Amino acid sequence: MSSIITVENLTKKFGNITAVDKISFEVEEGTIFGFLGPNGAGKTTTINILCTLMSPTSGKAYIDGHDCMKESSEVRNKIGIVFQDNTLDKELTAYENLLFHSYLYNVPKNERKKRIDDALNFVGLYERKNDQAKKFSGGMKRRLEVARSIIHQPKVLFLDEPTLGLDPQSRTNLWEFISKLPEKNDVTIFMTTHYMEEAEICNMIAIIDRGKLIAQGSPEELKKMVGGDVIYLRTKNNEEAIHEIKNNLKLDAEEKNGEIFISVHRGDACIPKLISSLADMVISVRLQRPTLNDVFLKLTGKAIRPETVSGGDEIKDAIRSYRKKSDRG
Amino acid sequence: MIRNDLNAIYVIVAREFIKFVREKGRLISTLARPVLWLFVVGGGLTRLVSPDMGMPYIQFIFPGIIGMTILFSSIFSSISIIWDKEFGFMKEMLVAPVSRFSIVVGKALSGTMVATIQALIILLLFPVIGLKLSIMQIFFILCISIILSFCLSSLGILIATFYENFESFSVIMNFIVMPMFFLSGAMYPVKLLPQILGFLSMINPLTYGIDALKYMVFPEKKLLTHDFPLSLDISVILIASLVFVIIAANVFERRK
Numbered sequence: 404m405s406s407i408i409t410v411e412n413l414t415k416k417f418g419n420i421t422a423v424d425k426i427s428f429e430v431e432e433g434t435i436f437g438f439l440g441p442n443g444a445g446k447t448t449t450i451n452i453l454c455t456l457m458s459p460t461s462g463k464a465y466i467d468g469h470d471c472m473k474e475s476s477e478v479r480n481k482i483g484i485v486f487q488d489n490t491l492d493k494e495l496t497a498y499e500n501l502l503f504h505s506y507l508y509n510v511p512k513n514e515r516k517k518r519i520d521d522a523l524n525f526v527g528l529y530e531r532k533n534d535q536a537k538k539f540s541g542g543m544k545r546r547l548e549v550a551r552s553i554i555h556q557p558k559v560l561f562l563d564e565p566t567l568g569l570d571p572q573s574r575t576n577l578w579e580f581i582s583k584l585p586e587k588n589d590v591t592i593f594m595t596t597h598y599m600e601e602a603e604i605c606n607m608i609a610i611i612d613r614g615k616l617i618a619q620g621s622p623e624e625l626k627k628m629v630g631g632d633v634i635y636l637r638t639k640n641n642e643e644a645i646h647e648i649k650n651n652l653k654l655d656a657e658e659k660n661g662e663i664f665i666s667v668h669r670g671d672a673c674i675p676k677l678i679s680s681l682a683d684m685v686i687s688v689r690l691q692r693p694t695l696n697d698v699f700l701k702l703t704g705k706a707i708r709p710e711t712v713s714g715g716d717e718i719k720d721a722i723r724s725y726r727k728k729s730d731r732g
Numbered sequence: 733m734i735r736n737d738l739n740a741i742y743v744i745v746a747r748e749f750i751k752f753v754r755e756k757g758r759l760i761s762t763l764a765r766p767v768l769w770l771f772v773v774g775g776g777l778t779r780l781v782s783p784d785m786g787m788p789y790i791q792f793i794f795p796g797i798i799g800m801t802i803l804f805s806s807i808f809s810s811i812s813i814i815w816d817k818e819f820g821f822m823k824e825m826l827v828a829p830v831s832r833f834s835i836v837v838g839k840a841l842s843g844t845m846v847a848t849i850q851a852l853i854i855l856l857l858f859p860v861i862g863l864k865l866s867i868m869q870i871f872f873i874l875c876i877s878i879i880l881s882f883c884l885s886s887l888g889i890l891i892a893t894f895y896e897n898f899e900s901f902s903v904i905m906n907f908i909v910m911p912m913f914f915l916s917g918a919m920y921p922v923k924l925l926p927q928i929l930g931f932l933s934m935i936n937p938l939t940y941g942i943d944a945l946k947y948m949v950f951p952e953k954k955l956l957t958h959d960f961p962l963s964l965d966i967s968v969i970l971i972a973s974l975v976f977v978i979i980a981a982n983v984f985e986r987r988k
C-alpha cells in the first residue's frame with residue numbers, strides 16, 4: 404500500500420492566529436482516516452488547503468502525487484468533498500444539483516443519468532429527486548451532499564463532519580453507507596467528526612489540538628496510550644477523595660468535568676479497594692474500558708463534545724458489523 | 733480541458749436559466765422599475781421638456797430605459813455571486829476541476845441572458861410610446877443589448893469578487909449603480925453635463941451602450957441623440973468586457 408495523501412510541515416496562519424501548525428501525516432490508499440479535534444483545532448483549514456481552496460503559509464501537501472498548490476486541476480479531478488457547511492443550491496431539485504455536479508466534473512454524457520440515479524438510491528432519496536433541496540430536512544440535505552460527492556468517482560473523499568445535525572438513525576445509516584465506500588468504490592476517506600463512536604470506524608486517526616498534531620495511530624494503538632481501564636467516580640467531596648486515592652491507594656486521580664478520573668490496570672479488581680477506602684463519600688462508580696473519548700480527554704484535557712449522544716449504541720452496532728465484515732474480507 | 737470548460741459554462745448558464753424561470757416574481761419586480769421610469773418619469777416630463785429635434789421626451793429616453801433595464805438586471809444577476817458565496821454554493825464550483833475563467837464567463841453569460849430577455853421585453857413596448865422600429869433595427873438593438881449586458885455583467889462580477897456578504901449591497905446600489913445610470917446620457921445628452929461629471933460619464937461603459945442604442949433607435953436624428961461614433965461605442969464595450977472578465981478571473985484565482 405502506498406500513501407495517497409502526504410502532508411509535510413503544513414502551516415497556515417491567519418494574521419497572528421496559527422490555525423495549522425507544522426503538521427505532517429500520511430494517509431494510505433483505500434483506508435478511512437479520521438482527523439479529530441475540538442472546535443477551532445484547524446481541521447477545516449487543513450481540508451481547505453488539501454482541496455485547493457486555500458494556500459498554506461508554508462509546508463507541502465500532495466494528493467495522489469500531485470502538489471495541492473501547483474497542480475490544482477489534477478488534484479481537483481481526484482477529490483470529492485462534503486463541506487462542513489451546506490453547499491447545495493436550495494432552489495434546484497436534488498436531481499438538478501447532482502446534474503450540475505456531473506457537468507462540472509465532465510461525467511460522460513451517457514453515464515450521467517445512471518450515476519445520479521444510483522447515488523440517489525444509495526442515500527435513499529430517489530423518490531424525492533424532483534423536489535427542491537429547500538424542501539429537504541437537514542439530514543436529507545446532508546445525504547444529498549454525500550451522494551453528490553461521489554458522482555464523479557473521486558479517489559479521495561473528504562467528509563467534514565458528515566453527520567452534523569443528523570438524528571441517530573440517519574447517522575447510523577450514513578456510516579453504514581460510508582463504511583462501504585472504500586471497498587466498493589475504491590476510495591480513500593478523510594473525515595472529521597465530533598462523535599468519538601464514529602471515529603471507531605477509522606483505520607487510522609490523527610488528533611489535532613490548537614493546530615498541532617498531538618497523536619496518531621490506529622484506534623487500538625491510541626487506546627493503549629490511555630493505559631487500560633478507567634474508573635469514573637462521583638463523590639461528595641472530590642478534592643478530599645482525590646487526596647485519599649493518591650495517598651492511600653497510590654493511584655493517579657484527576658478531576659474532569661466534575662468526576663474523578665482514575666486510570667488503572669485492572670479496574671474490576673480496583674473498585675472494591677476504592678470503595679472501602681473512600682467509605683461513604685462515593686455517590687456512584689462506573690468502570691470503562693478505554694474509548695477514543697478517553698484518549699481525547701487525556702490528550703486535550705476536554706471532552707470532544709460534552710453532551711453524550713443518544714443512539715451511540717446503534718452506531719457502535721453498525722460499526723461492529725462493519726468490522727466483522729471487514730475482518731472476514 | 734476545453735470540453736470541461738464549455739461544460740462548466742453551459743451548466744452555469746443553465747442553472748441561472750432554471751432559477752430565472754422558476755422565480756417569476758423576480759422578473760416582474762425587476763421589470764417594474766424601467767416601466768415606471770418610462771411612463772411616470774418619461775410620460776410626466778414629456779409635457780415639460782421638449783428636446784430640440786422635436787421628438788417627445790418619452791421617446792427620447794426610450795434607449796436610456798433599455799440601458800437601465802440592462803444595467804440593473806446585469807448587475808443584480810452578477811452579484812448573485814455574493815449569495816453563492818454566502819450560501820456556500822460557490823465552493824462547489826471552486827473545488828471543481830474547471831478554470832476560474834470559465835466560472836467567470838459562465839456567470840457573465842448568465843447575466844447576459846437574463847438582462848437581454850428583460851431588455852427585449854421592454855423593447856417590445858415601442859409601439860405603446862408611438863415609436864416605429866423596423867425588424868432590422870430591433871435586431872441591431874438586440875445585438876447591442878447582448879454585448880452591453882455582457883459588459884455590465886462582467887462589471888457586476890468584478891464588483892462581487894470584492895464583497896463577501898450582502899451588507900455592502902446598498903453601497904453598491906447608491907454609489908455604483910445609481911450614479912452609473914444618471915451619468916450615462918439616459919435622461920439627457922452627456923454633452924450637457926458640467927466638466928467633472930462629463931468626465932465621469934466618459935469612463936462609464938453604460939454611456940457608450942446607451943449611445944449605441946440611441947444610434948439604433950433614431951438612426952436619422954443625429955443632433956442631440958448620440959455623442960460618439962458607433963465604432964467607438966462598440967469597441968469601448970468590447971474592450972471593457974474583456975478587461976472586466978480578465979481582472980475578475982484573476983481575483984478569483986487568488987486563494988486566501
Ligand SMILES: Nc1ncnc2c1ncn2[C@@H]1O[C@H](COP(=O)(O)OP(=O)(O)OP(=O)(O)O)[C@@H](O)[C@H]1O
Nearest residue numbers: 417420422440441442443444445446447448449487
Ligand atoms: N478565514 C479565516 N480567517 C481567520 N481565521 C480563521 C479563518 N478560518 C479559520 N480561522 C481560525 O483558524 C482556527 C481553526 O479553524 P478551523 O475552522 O480549521 O477549525 P475546525 O477544527 O474545523 O473547528 P470546528 O470543529 O469548529 O469545525 C480557528 O481559530 C479559526 O478562528
Ligand SMILES: [Mg+2]
Nearest residue numbers: 446447448487
Ligand atoms: Mg471545521
